[in-house]
Amino acid sequence: MYRTAEDPWSLAERWYERRKYDLTVAALPLPRYRRAFEPGCSVGELTRRLAGRCDSVLACDRVDSAVETARRRTAGLPHVSVRRMLLPEEWPEGSFDLVVLSELLYYLDETALDAVLRRTVSSLEPGGTLVTVHWNHPVAEHLTTGAGVARRVAARPGLVLLADHREEDFVLQVHQRAAADGHGPAGVAAREGLV
């Protein structure tokens, strides 16, 4: 797809995508994150929005031209770095307090999906946030749908579901990595002292 178009899904132009990105960022339960990881970043449109809420963002994609475009579109954001990386074999060092898996997991076969989810949970700090958002209609190249991805994520130990936003077109979920003391997550209102 990238051989014939710089941005094959018109991610910058489509109202559908821009609205979904806004919903994705709005669903983040914390106002700020220290270090975010966004694999499968494509041309960096969601990356640009995440950059507004994070002290640093590491984004990656398997396709060279996507990495180049994402670098160009985030050039004015020195706290964003974009690397070429093929998941799950390649994975960044260190831990993250936010991982965003957007329109990525349905490209992975059973084994790769399992490995990506395992590596995601182990690189999330206790209490860290995982966002998953995926198209829910069947597509020839997709091995599952948004609802199928949600079932796979639900089966992964170590995550607690905080939010589950479902539309006809996509499924957006927010999870928290279980805290080290085993305590459940505090909601946003509790953190703000409202309840």
Ligand SMILES: C[S@@+](CC[C@H](N)C(=O)[O-])C[C@H]1O[C@@H](n2cnc3c(N)ncnc32)[C@H](O)[C@@H]1O
């Ligand atoms: C539909 S785009 C999603 C872009 C972006 N996450 C968003 O939501 O706008 C999926 C991207 O995932 C990348 N991708 C697919 N499999 C990958 C893998 N195993 N490792 C890294 N990137 C991958 C593709 O190259 C493509 O750019």
